[in-house]
Structures are given as C-alpha cells and as structure tokens.
Amino acid sequence: MGAAIVLILVGLGAMAAGVLLGRYYVPDDRQLRRTARHSRAYMRALSHLIARDHDTVVSELRTVVEENVDDVEPYFALGAMFRSRGEHERAIRVHQALAVRERDKRKLRQRAMYELGLDFRAAGMPRRATRAMEEVLLEEPGHEGALRALAALYEEQARFNEAAELWARLGKRRNEDTSIREHHLLVAAAQAALARDDLDSAKQLLKAALRHQESGHFFAAAAELAAARGNHRGAIERLKQALVAEPALAPHLLPGLIASEQGLDDEAGPRIGKPDDLEDTESPAEDAPHLASGQTALVPVEGVALVPSEKPLASVSERVLALLADVEAQTGPRLEIALIRAQLAPPSDPNAQSELAKDLVTRFPEALAARVATARLALAVGESDAVKSALEVLVAEQGSLAWALRGRWQCAHCGHRPGPFSWRCGQCRRWDTLRMETGVEPPPLPPRERRAAPRAARPEGLLGAAPDDSLPTPTLDPGLSDDELAAAGTRRSVLGRVGGWFSGVWRRDR
Structure with missing residues (x-):
C-alpha cells in the first residue's frame, strides 16, 4: 500500500513539473535565429x-x-x-x-x-x-x-x-598537354641567356625545348646561338629551317640571313659539319611543323620593312635569293618571300627583274603589295610600256589604289566608320563628330613603353640589337638582382633538382 502511494505521488509531481515547464520555460533559440x-x-x-x-x-x-x-x-x-x-x-x-x-x-x-x-x-x-x-x-x-x-x-x-x-x-x-607553351618559354629563356652572353645555358635550354617539338621560334634562337659562336654556316642552315617551318617570318629572319652570308665572306674558309650540337643527327629534318611563334616588327610604328635599307653585296644577294627560291620550292608560293626576292633582285639584270614582275602578277594577282612591287620593277627597268601597264593596274578606275580618291566618313572622336552620313556617331553617340577621310589611313598609335628604366647595353645578336629583343617586354619588376635572374634562368642539373626538392621538404616540415 505504501509503495502505491509513493508511485502516485511521484507521478503527480512529474505531471506538475511538466505543466510548469511547459507554461513558463522559454527555450534559448538565439543561435537558430542568428543562423536564419x-x-x-x-x-x-x-x-x-x-x-x-x-x-x-x-x-x-x-x-x-x-x-x-x-x-x-x-x-x-x-x-x-x-x-x-x-x-x-x-x-x-x-x-x-x-x-x-x-x-x-x-x-x-x-x-x-x-x-x-x-x-x-x-x-x-x-x-x-x-x-x-x-x-x-x-x-x-x-x-x-x-x-x-x-x-x-x-x-x-x-x-x-x-x-x-x-x-x-x-x-x-x-593531365593536359602544355608542351607548346613550355617549348616557347624555354626558347625565350635561351634567348635571354644569349642576351647575357651565357652560351652554355642557352644551349641547355634549347636542348630542353627541342624535347617538346620544333618550331620557327626554336630554329631562330638556334641560329642566334650558332652566330654567337661564329658558326655562320650553321646559322644559315637554322634560318633556312625556320623559313621552311614558318615562311611568314621571312621579314624578321632576312637581316640575320644576310648577316650570316656576309659572315661567310669574311671567314678564311667554309666551315663543314653540323650546324650545331643541339641534335644528334647530322642534318635536322627538312619538314618542320608549321607552328607560329609571333612575328616581331623591326619598325613597330610605320610597318615592317621586308628588306633592310642597306642592300647587301651582289654575291650575298645571289646566295640569299637562291636560298629563298629553295625555301619557296619546299613551301609553295609565298607572298612574303616573293616580295623579298623582287626587292633583292640586282638592278643590273633587267631580264631577271622582268621575270620576277611577271611571276608576281601571275601568282598573286589580287595582292596590292605584289602590284606595287611590280610597278617598282617596271620603273627600274625603264620600259615605258611596262611602266604604263603597272600604273594602270594601280591607279585606273578599277585599280588597286582607286579607293584613295573615294572618301568615307569617320568619327573624329572614336574612329568609328559608319556607312552613310549621320549627325551622331552610332558607337560613341557624340554629335557632329563625323569627318570625311580620304586617301591616307590614320597612323596607328605608338606602343606605350611599360619599362620603368631603359634596357642596358647588351651584346648584339643575329636578328636584332640583342637576342632577346623579340621577347615580350617585362611588365613587372621581379625584385631580383642580375645574378639572381641569371641563376633563375639557368637549367639546373639533376643533382641541383634533387637538392632543391630536399630543401623544399625541409622548409615545409620546419
């Protein structure tokens, strides 16, 4: 009986506690509200x-x-x-x-x-x-x-x-193929090493680049290396390979080709052997892959001169013309090479100039540059009929330069060229800015010099004032000394890589 009374009292107490808790207890839901x-x-x-x-x-x-x-x-x-x-x-x-x-x-x-x-x-x-x-x-x-x-x-x-x-x-x-980018970066590092006159590092970097592929960029840098070592024949072979791989680079490579041919004339005797020791074979492959590597302008504001202003000697010109003809036989007709051949033709041979003029008109009838070159050859020959024919092709009613006598409307503010005249420019939406443009194309804006200080004097290269002139200008300051940059641009040996790996592991675990 006593146990039953105890159970009843416990149940009533629990019931009362539940009622009180349900009536007066407020749960702490501040965290829930904060999350909401x-x-x-x-x-x-x-x-x-x-x-x-x-x-x-x-x-x-x-x-x-x-x-x-x-x-x-x-x-x-x-x-x-x-x-x-x-x-x-x-x-x-x-x-x-x-x-x-x-x-x-x-x-x-x-x-x-x-x-x-x-x-x-x-x-x-x-x-x-x-x-x-x-x-x-x-x-x-x-x-x-x-x-x-x-x-x-x-x-x-x-x-x-x-x-x-x-x-x-x-x-x-x-798991991506980055070999093309690695190849060009390694070649660029080799060109930077050539600018520092570090030929051994340039050779190692070019060998590393060759493991990825061959390109016009690689052959041009290899020509620079051969010229730096005094191997003009090797430079000519490498430049020829660059032209076969990418004929559009002919205006950039021609000064180096002329300089190498002139270097052969200055040598006591011809050098016989491999162009360089970058490859194991006696002669590199003739058919190189057509991989573009960005043409570098010699005169960036007014355009690229196809032929240097100072013409080479007649013997040098003949050898260059023969090499260009050989390249054209391998690559097919190329306008750049044909124009260079027309400008290098000796003025003392009118028959050769006439043949070149006919060849230009036949193979590139729609190219304005080919017609201008044909007109210059006609002027050099001095035949009135040839001059008249060349002028008619250029300045007749349907000629290539007839557009110079016809104008077009251009916005003086943004350069937009609408079709018909309008008082408001459709692009910049400014009023009364359209002006007639006749004849002359507007000159391009000069590139902005982003370098904080001008480059110091460096050794002259085969294709320019320095081997790294055709590389992009550094837009950021690395904050390293010249010795540190040179060390960073050197290809490390296997022992050096192993030591670097242990050093990195030690620094991570420290």
Whole structure:
C-alpha cells in the first residue's frame, strides 16, 4: 500500500513539473535565429551581387561578420568583394588578418595566403604577390590556382625558365598537354641567356625545348646561338629551317640571313659539319611543323620593312635569293618571300627583274603589295610600256589604289566608320563628330613603353640589337638582382633538382 502511494505521488509531481515547464520555460533559440538571419543576409547579398549593387553587398556581409566573428567564410567573401571593387588595401587587410588568425589551421592559412597573393597582384605589387604564391606552393605544391598565378607572374617578369617549370607541373596535375607553351618559354629563356652572353645555358635550354617539338621560334634562337659562336654556316642552315617551318617570318629572319652570308665572306674558309650540337643527327629534318611563334616588327610604328635599307653585296644577294627560291620550292608560293626576292633582285639584270614582275602578277594577282612591287620593277627597268601597264593596274578606275580618291566618313572622336552620313556617331553617340577621310589611313598609335628604366647595353645578336629583343617586354619588376635572374634562368642539373626538392621538404616540415 505504501509503495502505491509513493508511485502516485511521484507521478503527480512529474505531471506538475511538466505543466510548469511547459507554461513558463522559454527555450534559448538565439543561435537558430542568428543562423536564419545569416541565411537571409547571404541571400540578400547574392541578389544584390547579381544586380551589381556592390555597396549593399558589402553592407550585408559586414552585418554577418559583426554578428558571427568565428565563421571565416564571410571574411573571405568580403575580401573578394573588396578586391573586385578595386579596394585593394581593404582586401589586403582582411586576408592578412585571416592569415594571422588562422595560422594554426593549415588549409585556412593557405587559402588566406592565396587570396592575399591575388590582392597583391591586383594592387600592382608583383614582388609581394610572387612571395605569397611561392609560400602557398611551398605548403601545397599541387595548388592549381597558385601554380597558374605564379607562372603568369614569372612570365611577366621575364623569368621564362621558372614559368616553364610551373607549366610542366600544372600540365602533369591536370593531365593536359602544355608542351607548346613550355617549348616557347624555354626558347625565350635561351634567348635571354644569349642576351647575357651565357652560351652554355642557352644551349641547355634549347636542348630542353627541342624535347617538346620544333618550331620557327626554336630554329631562330638556334641560329642566334650558332652566330654567337661564329658558326655562320650553321646559322644559315637554322634560318633556312625556320623559313621552311614558318615562311611568314621571312621579314624578321632576312637581316640575320644576310648577316650570316656576309659572315661567310669574311671567314678564311667554309666551315663543314653540323650546324650545331643541339641534335644528334647530322642534318635536322627538312619538314618542320608549321607552328607560329609571333612575328616581331623591326619598325613597330610605320610597318615592317621586308628588306633592310642597306642592300647587301651582289654575291650575298645571289646566295640569299637562291636560298629563298629553295625555301619557296619546299613551301609553295609565298607572298612574303616573293616580295623579298623582287626587292633583292640586282638592278643590273633587267631580264631577271622582268621575270620576277611577271611571276608576281601571275601568282598573286589580287595582292596590292605584289602590284606595287611590280610597278617598282617596271620603273627600274625603264620600259615605258611596262611602266604604263603597272600604273594602270594601280591607279585606273578599277585599280588597286582607286579607293584613295573615294572618301568615307569617320568619327573624329572614336574612329568609328559608319556607312552613310549621320549627325551622331552610332558607337560613341557624340554629335557632329563625323569627318570625311580620304586617301591616307590614320597612323596607328605608338606602343606605350611599360619599362620603368631603359634596357642596358647588351651584346648584339643575329636578328636584332640583342637576342632577346623579340621577347615580350617585362611588365613587372621581379625584385631580383642580375645574378639572381641569371641563376633563375639557368637549367639546373639533376643533382641541383634533387637538392632543391630536399630543401623544399625541409622548409615545409620546419
């Protein structure tokens, strides 16, 4: 009986406690409400971002950050937003604070350092950006974003050898073929080594580039190397291979070809043997792949002169013409080579000039340059009928230059060329800016010099004032001394690579 009374009392007490708890207890749902507010703030920020209302996006993200300082994602979003708006200093402060706060969390610190590197690059601080990306790769060698960003930074700093190594790592990681880019970067590094008069490094870099493929770029750099060693015959063979691989490079390669032929005349005797020791075979392949490598203008403002202003000697011209004819026999008719042959034709041989003029008109009837070259040959020969015929082709009613007497409307503000006249330009929407343009094409804008200081004097090369003149101008300061740049542009040996790998492992584990 007593036990039953105890059970009844316990049940009544539990029932009373439940009623009281249900009536007066208020659960602590502040975390749930905070999470709901954050979700709404994220959605509002996303909608404003889509609408490009960046100020409101920043305001919403700052609201989330102020309420929850432990979550790092709003900080990363806020830093990226600052960077996209051009507020680089604020973005740098956010990511620097994250890198310091999360220094014990490896993944978060790497992410903050990567974002910090992007901030530095966007803010125009390439040295700091390079150091940040190098630190990310030291911790995580396979970080694809850091590999790509650092390769671009190295390339803009003219550190071509290091950029090639990074592209090789990126290609292996992504299982992509980056051999073409690696090839051109290694050749560019060899040209930079030639400009430093470091022939051994240039040879090793060209050998490394040859493992990927052959190209006109490679053959031109190999010709530079052969000329630097005094091997003019080897330079001629390499230039011929470059012309066969890419005939459009003829205006760029012709000065080197003439210089090499003149160098042969200055030698006591001909050199017999291999052009160079970059290959194992006695003579490189005749049919090289047609891979373009960017033509370099000798006169960038007024156009590329196909033939140097100072004509070579008659014997040199004859040998150059014979070589160009051999190249044309392998590649087929090429307008660039035909124009060069027409301008190199000896004036003392009117029959040869007449044959060249007929050949130009027959093979390239629609090319304006071919008609101009034909007219010049006719003037050189001095035959009135030939001169009259050439002039009719150029300036007759349906001639190639008849357009010079017909005008067209062009906007004086933006250069837009509409068809009929209009008082308002359809492109820039400015009023009363259309003017008649007749005859002469407007001159192109001169390229902006992005180099902080002019290049120092360097050894002259075969194809220009220096072997690296045809390389892109460095747009970023690497922050390294000349000796450090030279060491970075040198191909390391196997022992050096192994030592570098152990050094990197030691630095990561320290």
